[in-house]
Amino acid sequence: MFGQVGRSYPLVGDRIQAEIMRLARERPVSRSEMTEALGVSRSKISLEVGRLIEGGLLVEDGLAESDGGRRSSLLRIPRSAGLIAAVDLGASSIDVALADLGGELVAHTGMPADIKEGPRAVLGRAKELLSGLREDQGSEPRDILAIGVGVPGPVEHASGLLNSPPLMPGWDRFPIRDAFADEYAAPVFVDNDVNIMALGEHRGGVGKGVDNVLFVKIGTGIGGGIIADGRLYRGTQGCAGDIGHICADPEGPVCACGNRGCLEAMAGAPAIAAKAERYAREGVSPILKEILDRRQELGAREVGEAAGLGDYHALEIIKESGKLVGRVLATLVSTLNPSLIIIGGGVANIGHALLGEIRSTVYRRSLPLATRNLPVVLSELGGMAGVTGASVLAAEGVLQTTRVG
Amino acid sequence: MFGQVGRSYPLVGDRIQAEIMRLARERPVSRSEMTEALGVSRSKISLEVGRLIEGGLLVEDGLAESDGGRRSSLLRIPRSAGLIAAVDLGASSIDVALADLGGELVAHTGMPADIKEGPRAVLGRAKELLSGLREDQGSEPRDILAIGVGVPGPVEHASGLLNSPPLMPGWDRFPIRDAFADEYAAPVFVDNDVNIMALGEHRGGVGKGVDNVLFVKIGTGIGGGIIADGRLYRGTQGCAGDIGHICADPEGPVCACGNRGCLEAMAGAPAIAAKAERYAREGVSPILKEILDRRQELGAREVGEAAGLGDYHALEIIKESGKLVGRVLATLVSTLNPSLIIIGGGVANIGHALLGEIRSTVYRRSLPLATRNLPVVLSELGGMAGVTGASVLAAEGVLQTTRVG
Numbered sequence: 149m150f151g152q153v154g155r156s157y158p159l160v161g162d163r164i165q166a167e168i169m170r171l172a173r174e175r176p177v178s179r180s181e182m183t184e185a186l187g188v189s190r191s192k193i194s195l196e197v198g199r200l201i202e203g204g205l206l207v208e209d210g211l212a213e214s215d216g217g218r219r220s221s222l223l224r225i226p227r228s229a230g231l232i233a234a235v236d237l238g239a240s241s242i243d244v245a246l247a248d249l250g251g252e253l254v255a256h257t258g259m260p261a262d263i264k265e266g267p268r269a270v271l272g273r274a275k276e277l278l279s280g281l282r283e284d285q286g287s288e289p290r291d292i293l294a295i296g297v298g299v300p301g302p303v304e305h306a307s308g309l310l311n312s313p314p315l316m317p318g319w320d321r322f323p324i325r326d327a328f329a330d331e332y333a334a335p336v337f338v339d340n341d342v343n344i345m346a347l348g349e350h351r352g353g354v355g356k357g358v359d360n361v362l363f364v365k366i367g368t369g370i371g372g373g374i375i376a377d378g379r380l381y382r383g384t385q386g387c388a389g390d391i392g393h394i395c396a397d398p399e400g401p402v403c404a405c406g407n408r409g410c411l412e413a414m415a416g417a418p419a420i421a422a423k424a425e426r427y428a429r430e431g432v433s434p435i436l437k438e439i440l441d442r443r444q445e446l447g448a449r450e451v452g453e454a455a456g457l458g459d460y461h462a463l464e465i466i467k468e469s470g471k472l473v474g475r476v477l478a479t480l481v482s483t484l485n486p487s488l489i490i491i492g493g494g495v496a497n498i499g500h501a502l503l504g505e506i507r508s509t510v511y512r513r514s515l516p517l518a519t520r521n522l523p524v525v526l527s528e529l530g531g532m533a534g535v536t537g538a539s540v541l542a543a544e545g546v547l548q549t550t551r552v553g
Numbered sequence: 554m555f556g557q558v559g560r561s562y563p564l565v566g567d568r569i570q571a572e573i574m575r576l577a578r579e580r581p582v583s584r585s586e587m588t589e590a591l592g593v594s595r596s597k598i599s600l601e602v603g604r605l606i607e608g609g610l611l612v613e614d615g616l617a618e619s620d621g622g623r624r625s626s627l628l629r630i631p632r633s634a635g636l637i638a639a640v641d642l643g644a645s646s647i648d649v650a651l652a653d654l655g656g657e658l659v660a661h662t663g664m665p666a667d668i669k670e671g672p673r674a675v676l677g678r679a680k681e682l683l684s685g686l687r688e689d690q691g692s693e694p695r696d697i698l699a700i701g702v703g704v705p706g707p708v709e710h711a712s713g714l715l716n717s718p719p720l721m722p723g724w725d726r727f728p729i730r731d732a733f734a735d736e737y738a739a740p741v742f743v744d745n746d747v748n749i750m751a752l753g754e755h756r757g758g759v760g761k762g763v764d765n766v767l768f769v770k771i772g773t774g775i776g777g778g779i780i781a782d783g784r785l786y787r788g789t790q791g792c793a794g795d796i797g798h799i800c801a802d803p804e805g806p807v808c809a810c811g812n813r814g815c816l817e818a819m820a821g822a823p824a825i826a827a828k829a830e831r832y833a834r835e836g837v838s839p840i841l842k843e844i845l846d847r848r849q850e851l852g853a854r855e856v857g858e859a860a861g862l863g864d865y866h867a868l869e870i871i872k873e874s875g876k877l878v879g880r881v882l883a884t885l886v887s888t889l890n891p892s893l894i895i896i897g898g899g900v901a902n903i904g905h906a907l908l909g910e911i912r913s914t915v916y917r918r919s920l921p922l923a924t925r926n927l928p929v930v931l932s933e934l935g936g937m938a939g940v941t942g943a944s945v946l947a948a949e950g951v952l953q954t955t956r957v958g
Binding site: 162163164186187188189192302311312359360372374376377379381382383384385386387388389390391393394395405407475476478479480482483484485486487513515516517518520549 | 567568569571591592593594597707716717764765777779781782784786787788789790791792793794795796798799800810812880881883884885887888889890891892918920921922923925954
């Protein structure tokens with residue numbers, strides 16, 4: 149598909165080039181706009197834009213709106229610049245996508261997979277999916293400029309290694325980057341799955357253009373991703389936003405981590421399912437019992453269905469989760485003062501009752517100034533948030549001046 | 554004192570100049586180090602350094618350590634570049650200092666003052682203190698390059714205006730910057746007092762060189778300042794770190810804000826004093842009673858003294874505060890994953906028991922990964938944290954390319 153030989157790294161020669169490319173990833177942009185936005189001289193911008201055009205990373209395309217003077221041409225990133233590979237590993241799924249360097253998703257696929265099978269098996273399958281997508285596009289390994297990988301555990305940013313992830317045997321400090329090296333020369337960027345979902349929503353979803361965003365994933369686990377002043381904030385060990393083990397109730401049940409009343413243990417999908425199953429078995433809720441008998445399983449999705457059918461107990465279960473999540477989020481609102489809270493993950497979709505309860509608890513418990521204009525909304529990208537974010541991670545990573553990966 | 558005429562603003566011509574000055578504020582630095590650190594060409598660095606020397610903002614001074622080749626000269630910011638004024642307004646005090654542009658404090662003074670007297674009275678007194686300091690140094694208003702002001706309430710970053718501060722009549726959206734305009738041409742930068750304390754500790758105290766820092770002030774109020782990836786994080790309305798009204802106990806007493814069990818209402822200086830007074834009046838603690846009878850007042854400091862004398866009840870009061878603060882900090886550790894927690898403010902100094910209780914609660918309640926290397930220490934700058942941070946705020950602010958203030 150692409151004519152040029154494989155790229156050499158780093159792709160860009162200096163920091164101004166990197167910043168020009170970052171601007172061009174947002175939208176086609178003129179040299180004057182670059183000069184304005186980057187605070188360096190027009191001659192420096194012209195010099196570096198010329199070099200980027202020469203290297204095939206920018207093309208001139210169209211004219212900017214006139215503001216009185218001569219209309220200046222717009223620069224954009226051509227599809228021929230190359231592709232970004234995005235891999236999103238969940239606890240029970242693999243999602244893989246290709247995007248262009250400008251940020252547009254080109255192709256996507258996925259399959260179920262248990263992260264507990266270990267890195268060799270799971271990464272092997274991810275690479276097969278990636279090869280398939282790539283071949284469908286008629287492109288070669290050398291067309292891949294960078295690879296972004298999301299994993300469901302804390303990642304040490306500098307090394308790209310998982311840092312003592314719970315319930316992921318074999319993954320602790322496994323060299324994920326190296327697993328791609330036999331096929332791809334491209335650098336590999338690894339981050340936590342909730343972080344990349346936050347990044348995805350921030351650059352390509354409902355959080356676009358919003359500087360301070362708190363993304364909360366509610367699924368089997370509960371986690372947060374923090375966008376602070378427009379940048380992903382990871383914390384020192386890569387576990388910022390790891391809110392699943394915040395104490396939601398000091399009198400609550402003992403969690404797997406040893407503490408009492410952790411948010412995740414009380415409000416996540418397994419807690420919702422366990423309560424529903426109890427109500428079903430005890431005959432308290434005939435609707436839940438009927439669903440359990442028919443499907444032989446009762447998860448968060450089924451509880452949402454029952455609530456939709458008007459089941460009081462299902463609704464109570466959902467509201468209880470919402471209240472617990474909302475209380476913890478109120479604390480995070482006081483701490484982070486975000487402009488937007490985005491709720492994602494599997495449990496997010498079980499119905500409006502959950503979102504409503506989270507909202508009202510956050511508003512009730514936080515200071516008025518911090519919630520004056522604080523929308524609490526559902527994820528826009530849903531299941532695509534992860535691969536979108538992984539492609540952003542990789543594209544922004546490879547457009548740095550120093551090689552990582 | 555200074556020979557040159559008044560400066561024009563912005564002080565620096567472009568972003569690279571601003572970044573060179575920022576490096577030089579940390580330590581004397583060579584052109585090669587600048588090239589390395591800023592990721593732009595050597596010729597660009599030489600050009601801009603030349604312009605900064607011409608403008609009197611840098612001087613050549615000494616030679617860098619040799620790494621084999623020709624030894625290169627070091628650049629530093631001369632005292633003659635000008636002065637920074639720092640004003641720290643507390644609930645009951647004014648502190649004013651002068652620093653040089655390189656960051657060294659030159660002079661300092663302070664006085665008691667009630668913030669409730671309103672902006673005209675309080676800012677008037679601050680300006681008098683500043684004039685006094687300035688005249689002692691033999692310098693003119695035009696020698697002041699920038700003014701940094703800390704205030705005890707949330708500040709809207711872009712406008713520098715206080716945003717609905719509680720218990721500060723007359724201050725809401727008062728134009729603090731303009732109050733200095735009759736005497737100083739310099740731009741004025743305003744921020745929250747806890748934010749500037751965090752900035753002070755991060756640039757000139759125990760948090761120097763640490764990227765992710767949580768500063769917690771425990772005084773009449775309780776507040777936090779967040780350094781994230783080396784930068785002060787303020788949040789959307791300027792109230793990030795406003796942790797005083799996080800719910801510490803859902804069954805706790807009703808707070809002035811209307812919610813129950815706010816951290817500030819349960820663990821701050823007034824709560825400590827109220828408990829101590831009750832123990833004294835009820836005769837439960839003879840030592841507290843003796844102190845109250847002798848001094849006619851019983852504050853956090855006196856409770857610390859009583860604990861030091863071995864009074865069991867005083868110690869229990871302190872430990873209770875520590876436990877409540879520690880619980881909230883455990884939540885913040887999960888959220889922010891900092892490398893360092895710094896405890897400051899008046900209550901911080903009442904003895905080791907408080908710090909010990911905070912530490913053990915944080916460690917017990919947080920995930921092991923986040924606390925593997927997490928020191929919880931006392932403020933190094935103490936009462937000087939505010940003016941130190943205000944001088945950093947102003948110096949870094951005036952070294953931007955766009956005029957603010």
